[in-house]
Amino acid sequence: MRKLKKLGTWSRTFLLLSVLCFFAVLAQAQTVKGVVRDQNGDAIIGATVKVLGGKGGTVTDSKGQYSIEAPTGSILSVSYIGYLTKQVRLRGENVVDIVLMEDNTTLKDVVVIGYGTQRKESVTGSVASMKGDVLRDVPTGDVTSALQGRIAGVQMTQTSSKPGASQQIRIRGTRSLSASNDPLIVLDGIPFAGSISDIDPGSIKSMDILKDASATAIYGSRGANGVIMITTNKGTKNTNAQFKYNMYVGTKTNFADYPMMNGDQLKKVREISGAYQPVFTNGDEVEGTNTNWQDLLFENGFTTNQEISVTGGTETGAYNMGLSYFKDDATIPTQGFKRYSMHAAIDQEIGKIFKFGLSTNTNYSVTNNANLGIGNVLSASPLINPYNADGSLKGVVHMEKDNQWTYTGDRIKGLGDSYKDQTTGFGTYNNFYGEIMCPGVEGLKYRLNLGLNYRHQKSGSHTGTGVFSDSPTSNSSSNNTNATTWNWAIEHMLTYDKTFGDHTINFVALYSAEKSHYDSQNMSGLKIPSDQLLWYNIGQAESTTINPDPKYQGYKESGLESIMGRIMYNYKDKYMASFTLRRDKSSRLGGKAHTYPAVSLGWDIAKEKFMESASWLDQLKLRVGYGETSNESVDPYKTLGLLGTRAYNFGPTGYAMGYYVSELPNPDLDWEFSKTYNFGLDFSFFRGRLSGTAEYYIQKTENLLQNVSLPSTSGVGSVYANVGKTENKGFELSLNGIIIDNKNGWTWEAGLNFYTNVNKITELADRKDRDEGNGWFVGYSINSLYDYEKIGIWQKDEEELRQIMEPGDSNGPGMIKVKGGYYTEEEEKAGVIPEGKKVGDARAINSYDRQIIELDPSWEGGFNTRIAYKNWDLSAVASFRHGGKLISTLYGSSSYLNMLTGRRNNVDVNYWTENNPTNDYPSPAGPVSNDNPKYGNSLALFSGSYLKFRTITLGYNFKGEWMKKIGLTNLRAYATVTNPFVLFSPYYDESGMDPETNSKGDENQAVNSNYNKRILVVGFNTPTTRNYLFGLNVTF
């Protein structure tokens, strides 16, 4: 068999050589010229034109023109990425114009899979790709928000609505209880050590998301949460210099103001509640006043992005360089984000066997006044007139119980140095590579990758005397943090890539080592003598409180040493297989090693003989994969134990530091391990008119890190240990279709993605079935709440039952009615049912009536569509989710904005009165618990469903000879509106506000301790905006 194959190869080589000789002898060279255009008649720049079997070739210039020496009778092959290659037999013409048809199938696209690339049609793992151009359909300065709703199984959730904030990324759900669920980000091949907001979306060529373990196992101990491969722009060989200028500029308005009451409404609430005087005449309240504090604060924001780049290449080298500037100002005056970025990529070949390159992404960003909150603006009584009789602004306004600094936009703008908070970040991410083709062994290549990354972040804040305080003499204070991150990585890689007839083999072997370092220093001081100093000399603080607080001094260093091997095999693009093995040794585990195997197989049924008749079928590929990964969940030094510190004063100024054992050493700590099965089906019909992917996965994670409580009597509070299990199961579907393909100038394309993820805790520490404090319950999602659930309002005709379930609350009907109020089986088990009662009997509401409330949506996804007619195009991007819960703290207890007592301003809600027996909100006269309506937190829960249009864009592509005359090859103008509208959202219907979360669970509330940090909520953060943008894309 082997002999035969060898013979075959030899004979083919011989034949090829003969043909070449034949041409060399017979062909008569002559010059052929022409223009390469696309279906629309636009010139294609950089298309490769070759004579089949001939030497060399050329590429089309900026006008799409080529010129090549080609003998009559030879075959001219013209190719360009994204187009079907065309072959033309020359019959002696001198001018041959060629039209290339777009290749709608994306099967030949190259995807980045980690330590290499692969044609999409032969990928066997779960990899989703997104081209930079598509990403930029959503004009934003942040990669994560551009990705939102674009890829099945990749959930982006807003954690903050402030300018410069990035979203939380979850690939196929959450799996870890206490360790990170963030995916690994790899920038140009090197694990990214910076902040994701450092990445300028304009410099991205493609993003490839590795979702299942058969794809991520090559990143071994870091692969469990998925991997995002970001590739930045590179130049193309043999192209003339091409400049691109992209810009947009826009204005921002609040998507919605917070729905607060006006003065008359607040007065009404107070009248009913009786807790406060309707108008507090000894403060600054005046009957009939209706101050809209939000109007006094907000202004229109501004955003712009400016980007210029140049790309080109010589015969042996290529380059791409760009500069960009992004600015995003909030609607809260003085709050904003700016970023300056620089990108360069150079590739150079030296001779036939040696190649090297460098890519660098460097940026500097400034975030201003991100800490400006608006809680006081929302809570301020609208009955207050903020101005004195002479028209000047009052310094502090007084309500019945609360006094606050008068918070207006003009006043904030006038603060100057007396309030400033600023974070500046400088990051530079540099990758170098060198490649040597092994002489004599075709397809064997050695590659060295070197990554060197550095990021410095400085955060300073200064608050002057009396600023934001109801006391004009409150101390000034300053705070300063400097943090440095660096990381280096070195990778030695051998690859062997070879096709033997129908068999293609790709082999990679890798050795890598990397080290990451982080340190931070913090200092703060009270009574800074002059605002001018800001935070630059805290040593001048007059108070003895000059604090380098040991709690806020950070230091972490960790190293990873790995070897990896991968074999990919492909037979005729019909059968495919991939095997990976990675072994990681980490300093975090004291050098302990772990091995991660993965395998995946693919079968393209469309390539089978029996499917030949189905010519409409381009691809029907079944994939199956299995892999093991972990998530580098143990923080550095966690195995060594820890002494806690307690600062103490002996007498007013006798300061001393105390130490006690807070964590025991635990050398047995280990990673959390995930095992993933993935089943996929890729399909493409009608030459790419309809294509898509459907996938199903099961991921089981075990060894979960948890802080296991030790009994207090051991003398140590807890030990960090590997116990517990979770599971994720999900289904994903993505579809892309070209519904109308250039008919009478019309084109209509649409894409849809849809996914589900069911997350479940399958085991907790000590095999307990619940951990109420953390909201973890076996059989339920990690993202759950444990609290009372409102089912309505007690009405007048329900008094009899209410007296049983809410005894002692004498205020009559109108209070919140929560689920429960009957003896449960759980109580029976606990033996707390009194004699004479049984399960099902009505009783007073008690803590057994708290419910497990799962927050995860039942399904979510997004869609995008584009309609084009001649030069015009209209496109839209939308995302949706269905089910689950949204927590809006505005309506619950933790914001103190729905107290319904009239103490502070209240969210405008439909509350119960005798004449308005609603089931929406309780009566202001109802029972109060911790200053809020009893069970007030149950009011914070809303359905999480929504459909949100993220952008709508109308664009115009300029065409015509005039462009060529002034040297333009491409000119596009567009107008975009972001966040134009929201549908199917009960929360939006209630509040008029954005149904997306805007805060972590411990932020932007009056009481930040009600929810776990990991639970995302709506708080009183900077409002979501609707942006009106105008943009230009110019190529010349």
Place this chain on the structure above:
Amino acid sequence: MKSKIFLAGAAMMMGIGFTSCDNVLDETPRNIFTPEYFKTEAGVQGGLTSLYANLRNTQGQAYYWNALETGTDEYTYGESGEDENFMVLDFTPASALLKSTNCRADVFWGSAFSDINTASGVIENGEAAGIDKSLLAEARFFRAFDYFTLVQLYGGVPLDLGAGELKFNTSSTRTSVRNTVAEVYTKAIFPDFEEAVASLPDAPRTTGAVTKTAARLFLAKAYLTYAWWLENPNNIPTYPECTRDAGQAKSYFQKAYDIAVEAINNPGSYGLTETFMDAFYGPNDRNKEMVLYADHTAQDEYYNGGVGYGWGNGWAPDNFVNWIAHWNYTTMNNGLLIRDGRQSYGRPWTRCATTGDVPHKFNDQSIDYRFEGTFVTAFRANWYHNGGAAGFEKTGDTERVAANGMKIKNGDIALMFKGESDPNVKVPNGKGDSGLGAGTIDGKPYFVFTPELISRRCYLNIWKSGYYNETTIADETSVGMPNGANPRPWNIARFSELYFIAAEAAVKGATTQSGMSARDLINVVRARAGKWRLAPYADKDYNVDLAEGKLYADHSAEMVAATPENITIEYILDERFREFFGEGLRWFDLVRTQTWEKMAGTYHICDKNYGNVSETFTRSIKPHHYLRPIPQGQIDALQMTKEEKAAYQNPGY
């Protein structure tokens, strides 16, 4: 060209050699300490400091304080205290069941064992590192202090944390065995305190460090408590069960007396302040009467251990007892009273209320200064504290209407709490003009509360442990930082308690020394209580007399004359009530003397109503309540059988 490429390639390959160094996998933490540090001398000293700092996690922690006060004759739950934190401790019919999951005595359990282990670590490592004996005696003091408190709250507790009895534990053991009460006293508490008495210095090593006097006070109290336990007059059960030899009780009463008297006779730098009020006036903090306290400072946020002076969160290590013990005086009509960072005001949480019986127990108010010295007896209009500075004026507001339609100025009394009934007080129906249901007296511009009007909404706010911040108090135009936690030291033991310990032991049969009978001892304290620093209802926040030390009146002789000839335990308890009200001792006192049910079985209060509708509440205090439930967190974290876990819990829970 080719050779160049070859050389370049070779150079690249060299990289392999440089990167396979082992140091990639090394770990050296540089911003934290690992337990290794405890093996150094500096580490041992740091361990000692943490024992002091840990006091803050319980002493001045309001929920724990509430577990020592709510349900006694001093406090019941307040209007905003209708949750399990407070109500279950009250044992009234409306209270939920006191359980292992809701008893806030858990605060001490959660903090003590880590402390005990650190102390054991300090003692073991300190001996090896050659640390001075007097320093190690401090560690012994705290280990004994923790065990003494634990044994009173819970009965017997484990002496072996996993490495052997009283040994430093570093294993993650998840089993536990409780020793008996007798074992805890005789193996841990007595030897440790005795060694502390022997080795601690007379004068503190540094401000607030423990001394011989502190060790004697607690040793005497431990002997006294153990003697009562042995005697067991009312047959209160103990757990784990063990035999008690009532015959031994007498010798321990004697020991208690002897040690207490020894402390009184050798006071060192300690003693009684001139007047009762002097011991609690903010500027006098760390006075000579304070034998042990959890220190705080207004000078440095960080070393104060809290979140910040401007806003407190209501948890340890902050001192925030005054919040939960203060009713919301700012709900008074017309804005006469606002939140204020002064000792009479502070942040009101209305979680724990004095019962309506409290003022009556302060008998002899005309000569006994302690009612004045304990409570806020007069609220003075203070709206001006929020004005005065440029840009903050409010005009036309120098006077406001108070009672009887009369106007008062800032600084005038707006609301008075009288300690005795007064027939001249007219009680309104409902809230009245004050908005609080307060009474009025014809011709007086202020409102008045009498004992019958005390409700869960309006009651006696404690002044003793009120808010005081030396750095903001000087500014008369400002309210300071009323929402902050209290940066005052929290008093744990006062010198005056030595007299009570000795007197109690004497009443229980200890042979007394001449001139130091129970009556003699009590009279020392009562004579002091007769010395008045200020007139009744004086402004305690702005009084030069208080600072300068002039006496307003001296009723010492009348106080001594009023002392009964025959001192009983009941009399001592009443006297302790007046002396130590709100200092977190009451539950221990009632439990030690087994008189809880008798002294606090019923109480009177106007519940949540305004006006004169006082009700009687009956508490169902059972013998098993004399031990608090072992916290459920402890039981859950144990890896033991269900039966073993059930046996670990105190019976009845």
